Amino acid sequence: MTTLELTVRAVDDGFPGIRTLTLARPDGGMLPSFTPGSHLVIECGSSANAYSLTSDSVAPREYVVSVLECPDGSGGSRWIHHELAVGDSVVARPPRSAFSPILRARRHLLVAAGIGITPMVSHLRSAHRWGREVRLLYLHREGRGVYIDEIKAMTDYMQTFTERRTFLHELSSALADQPFGTHLYVCGPAGFMDDTVALAAGLGWPPSRIHLERFGIDALDPGEPFEVTLTDSGDTFVVDSGVSLLEALHARGHDIPNLCRQGVCGECRIPVAGGEILHRDLFLTDADKAAGDTMMSCVSRACGDRLELAL
């Protein structure tokens, strides 16, 4: 898989617990453009983690990501917060998008909480550039709102909240009062996303107009059990709730390469011969997912009760 060698050009610790990195090619050359809502997978020692790109997506010379320090140091955050310094090199996978704006949408309603604001920043840059209709509701803790000045420069349609009750009241009326053809984009902690989706569904929003950016496997539920058949050997087995397909395959002696186990690095991709897939990764593109012939075994599961794998 292609990787990018990047140099840390700047480190900004201006917000407590959030480190913002500016990354560039060592020679200062152009980096690949990316779709708004894309993330960059950075290799952090023995793991790889995805961070939303907040910089300009068109012909960039810099990639900017903001990383929340997790209390348990998970997600590579300890390494990024305490070991990485200006001038260091990092290895990254080219940007991928699983959260891009729907260009035919009449309006874009962005709803974010906490560090979930980061994928919205590139959405807003793109909406500003192309004159797309957008509104943002942003819930954050007092004094912990990031990117607010940059967002204010791009749109007058941002509302920020530090009080959950007020936010939910405004969210309910925003969801109830959108023109047909509005698409909803949600990013934040798992409970916040679940509540927002439940509210939207209760107000009649179809799943096809709701788009979610999850942080990783920690936000995923254990899933339902399902049956797997391997077409080459005919081997059939059950993947229990709380066990990943990757783990089940390893337990049966199938050595599937893997790295992040969070659905971001792309290493554990396997071919699917039949059955409907519940994609839960951040690696495959929307087109990959629609094709339905491949999946990331570390996080994704069957949508129904069985899958056939071309293994």
Ligand code: FES
């Ligand atoms: S191991 Fe990285 S996507 Fe599955």
